[in-house]
Amino acid sequence: xxxxxxxxxxxxxxxxxxxxxxxxxxxxxxxxxxxxxxxxxxxxxxxxxxxxxxxxxxxxxxxxxxxxxxxxxxxxxxxxxxxxxxxxxxxxxxxxxxxxxxxxxxxxxxxxxxxxxxxxxxxxxxxxxxxxxxxxxxxxxxxxxxxxxxxxxxxxxxxxx
Numbered sequence: 001x002x003x004x005x006x007x008x009x010x011x012x013x014x015x016x017x018x019x020x021x022x023x024x025x026x027x028x029x030x031x032x033x034x035x036x037x038x039x040x041x042x043x044x045x046x047x048x049x050x051x052x053x054x055x056x057x058x059x060x061x062x063x064x065x066x067x068x069x070x071x072x073x074x075x076x077x078x079x080x081x082x083x084x085x086x087x088x089x090x091x092x093x094x095x096x097x098x099x100x101x102x103x104x105x106x107x108x109x110x111x112x113x114x115x116x117x118x119x120x121x122x123x124x125x126x127x128x129x130x131x132x133x134x135x136x137x138x139x140x141x142x143x144x145x146x147x148x149x150x151x152x153x154x155x156x157x158x159x160x161x
Contacts, residue, residue: 115139
């Protein structure tokens, strides 16, 4: 009968014959801190390139903050446009309330503001293309809409204003 390949199979282990000093040399005190897997089934541990990690994080940060800066820029553009429109409304409204009006403007109607040479501005119901040859103004200033709160919405500004 042939001898088994491993002579220790089926035999009791003599604990007294184990050399503990040799065993301690082969056992790590903190196996979780080893730079490699300490068991056969352990996870593979690969050292990371710190420079690569930082570069990737920096790139992600730049993309995110760049996106946020773009959104803020768009919001600033919108606010600047709204501010220009409000300034435009103030300028036109002041000219309207200093202009000659020979009627009582009605809420919801559209009116036209003209500049007349040597005279005050004039608010009219007649559009620039409706005057024909009897044009009585020198410059078309604005097409406006009277709102319910008696403010004027500027629908169109004349050229060269």
